Amino acid sequence: MMKDKIVTADEAIALIRDGDSVSCSGFVGIGTPEELIAALERRYFETQEPRDLTLVFAAAPGDGKERGLNRLAHEGLIKRAVGGHWGLVPKLAKLATDNLIQAYNLPLGTISHLYRDAAAHRAGSLTKVGLGTFVDPRNGGGKINARTSADLVRVMEIDGEEWLFYKAFPINVALIRGTTADPAGNITMEREALLLDAQAAAMAARNANGLVIAQVERIAASGSLDARSVVVPGVLVDCVVLAPQSAHPQTYGTSYNAAFSAEIRVPIDKIAAPVLDERKLIARRCAFELPLGGIINLGIGVPEVLGAVAAEERVLDHLTLTAEPGVIGGMPQGGLNFGAAVNTQALLHQNQQFDFYDGGGLDLACLGMAEVDRHGNVNVSRFGPRLAGAGGFINISQNARRLVFAGTFMNRGLKVAIEDGKPRIVKEGQTRKFVPAVEQVTFSGALAAVKGQSVLYVTERCVFRLTADGLQLTEVAPGIDVERDILTHMGFRPIIHDVAVMDARIYQARPMGLAGALLDLRLTDRLSYDAERNILFANFEGMAIRCADDIDSVRRVFSSLCSKVGRKLALIVNYDGFQLDESLTDVYFDMVAELQAKHYTTATRYTTSAFMRMKLGASLPSRNAAAHIFETHSEASAFLHRRPHAVVKAAA
Incomplete structure (x- = not known):
């Protein structure tokens, strides 16, 4: 039995x-x-x-x-x-x-x-996670005190590369x-x-x-x-x-929420927008780094606000937010609900999530920061007698393709007001966050610089970027004095060259219009103009047109670039893997024909998809737009070079 x-x-x-x-x-x-x-x-x-x-x-x-x-x-x-x-x-x-x-x-x-x-x-477990941090046995091996003597971590070299081996027990x-x-x-x-x-x-x-x-x-x-x-x-x-039930709440913050367990989905647009304080200012600047279509991890603290900002700006549908304990998609929660999410796409086991993270699956991670030094090292784990611990921070920060650290410029007691579209420091924080040397290295700036990892450090008043030579001041908020409000409160002098003004939209009360800005930035990254040959290359590979805003973005970006060129140009477009919502077909090709008549001497397009070649070939001629459609880039380029007058005439 x-x-x-x-x-x-x-x-x-x-x-x-x-x-x-x-x-x-x-x-x-x-x-x-x-x-x-x-x-x-x-x-x-x-x-x-x-x-x-x-x-x-x-x-x-x-x-x-x-x-x-x-x-x-x-x-x-x-x-x-x-x-x-x-x-x-x-x-x-x-x-x-x-x-x-x-x-x-x-x-x-x-x-x-x-x-x-x-x-x-x-x-x-054999991994590179922890190299260069306090977990590296050359920096303590993760031991918290003098009483702890046994080694759980050791360095191993395999084919000339360093790895960390964590002993199982x-x-x-x-x-x-x-x-x-x-x-x-x-x-x-x-x-x-x-x-x-x-x-x-x-x-x-x-x-x-x-x-x-x-x-x-x-x-x-x-x-x-x-x-x-x-x-x-x-x-x-x-x-x-x-x-x-008293010993079995769903979270410490919520007895039970059916959305946390994916029993229901909730309307994201009904979630209240966060108040415009220093945390939201930081989250808004971080939001400009969001890769549309990308997979993102949000850490605890200020990064929690980024999800709410993305919801307010109506860009959540363009992102896949994740949380380290296994959440894929939806909107991660904060506070004592941290780790849960609403409207999730999937739940993984925690170890599977870290397989994905450790393997470089994250396009961007936004994490908190407690201490930062001139080398870009970050400490979030140990502060004298206070032990916070690393959590998933080391796994995430070492392996995300791009990294944004988010936090206030000063610790303890900072108060910021927004006046006339500018931040004003009402009360300065009591302790420095940017120090000569962090107490414990939870993130190694030196290791990230060697790997060429893109790293930003975002505060309410300025932004730093990690370079091979250390931290560089790259942006300052409007109305902020660099010497008085920044350098005076730092334990080191950062690299300073050309410093830009932070986007004014961050400091306005109304939504920033982030969706349009990100769509335009994403599309701009797909364009390359060869001024010598007067040819514009557009890489639409894998791009999706899902709504009218996407089409408007294509029109804005192409019109802006072509207007700056100041003359008609030749165009080559890669349509491999391109996706177009069927309901938008007429509007999209009307826009393409409009741009072609106004800005191009000739246009060639290529894709390995026979269906897309057929669609392009059928849709463009009906709009009096020449349809030169090919299977490969080399065929499209060869056609263009067989018509040199198209380029020479434009360049004349």
């Missing part, structure tokens, strides 16, 4: 032994098994057992005060802790910084991957959370906002002959669960604990 695995929290926790290595799921309050954690604390208070546990967590399961792993911050109960983010478990962090327990801070994504390594009995107990369980221990997560690493951690404990305890909010009859909905199969689970 099938074993009934449903027990009380106390019965399950009684199975944990002295010295066990206990992993605990949770991202802030999402997926945090509060009932199990409380039972473990209760048992320790009543019996002084178990003792000397090793606690493993990727993202800090805590609220920054009393809940989550803060409950387990007791000498004797915990001997060692390995965590990705510590900022929301300050009581546990204090044990670490007071040198009372052995403690490590490793990248969140790497800990997620170590669960899989432990499950498969692999030696560990056994997981004896996995504390996880789901929505529904049956008596056999099969776990579904239909009401959870995230999947996290529940499956990988359970597998790691099971394959170490350990113990898996799952907290759920409801019990289903045997055989009634859809096999495709089961996230953690019963063969991995030893005990199921039914928790009261």
Whole structure:
């Protein structure tokens, strides 16, 4: 007969032994098994057992005060802790910084991957994540205090390249959370906002002959669960604990929101726009870096506001926002709801998300910054006795194609007012953010400069860019005095050459019209003008025309460039992979014919798509626009060169 695995929290926790290595799921309050954690604390208070546990967590399961792993911050109960983010478990962090327990801070994504390594009995995880940061063994190896001596990270050279090897360690107990369980221990997560690493951690404990305890909010009859909905199969689970609703909120900020679990979609245009304060000013400047059609990660803090700005500016449909615990698409949330999102396209397991991130899947990441030095190094993880931890910051910042750090120019107490379209510093912050040397390197500016990574540092009053020689001041807000408002408050002098004025639209009360600006910028990047031959090359490969605004953008950008040239020119367009909404066909080709009659001596177009060649060939002649359509670039160019008068006449 099938074993009934449903027990009380106390019965399950009684199975944990002295010295066990206990992993605990949770991202802030999402997926945090509060009932199990409380039972473990209760048992320790009543019996002084178990003792000397090793606690493993990727993202800090805590609220920054009393809940989550803060409950387990007791000498004797915990001997060692390995965590990705510590900022929301300050009581546990204090044990670490007071040198009372052995403690490590490793990248969140790497800990997620170590669960899989432990499950498969692999030696560990080999990655470049952490090179040049405090996790690099040459800079401390992620050890938090003097009491911590064992090396979990080492440098390896493979084919002349440096890598970091993170040693795997056994997981004896996995504390996880789901929505529904049956008596056999099969776990579904239909009401959870995230999947996290529940499956990988359970597998790691099971394959170490350990113990898996799952907290759920409801019990289903045997055989009634859809096999495709089961996230953690019963063969991995030893005990199921039914928790009261008070110990099973969806997040620490929200008891339950059906949009967080994708039960419903919500109208984004009904979400209130953020107030125009210094945080929104920074987010607005960051918004000009958004790559339309790109995949983006938003970190905690000021970057959270960027999602709301994108929604207000009606550009969310052109972006795919993501959050590190596994969210793809939609609008990520902030505060104690951080990690959840509404209107998501998909949810990945956390370790899968970091596979994607580590492999360079992000077109842009916008992250916070607490300290920055002249070399572009950033610290978000350690400030004297305060241990914040890196979380997923190292994975994300090292591997995103483009990177924007966002934060106020000064810390503590800064107040900014907007007057006549300019920022005014009402009250200056009390501590510097731009310092001679950061206390801990969470992001290596030197490593990013060598790789040629594009990095900006955006504040409410100025913007810096990372160069091979260090930080360069590139933009200043209108009305801001460089010497008085910037250099006086820095611990070093940045490189200063030509400094531009930040876009005035950032400091206006109404929306910025960002959609049009980004569409134009995206299209401008696709154009290349050869003045010597008077030929304009347009790369429409993979471009999509989805709405009338897209067509208006094409008209504006082409008209602007051709007007600057001042004479008619020859055009070559790559239409490979081009997508045109059927309802916009007539409007689009009317615009193309208009531009051709006004600005081009001749135009050739090419695409490997027979369908698109047919469409172009049918649509242009009917509008009295010559249709020279080819399959390859070389054929299109050859045709142009067979008609030299088209170019020479224009250049004459």
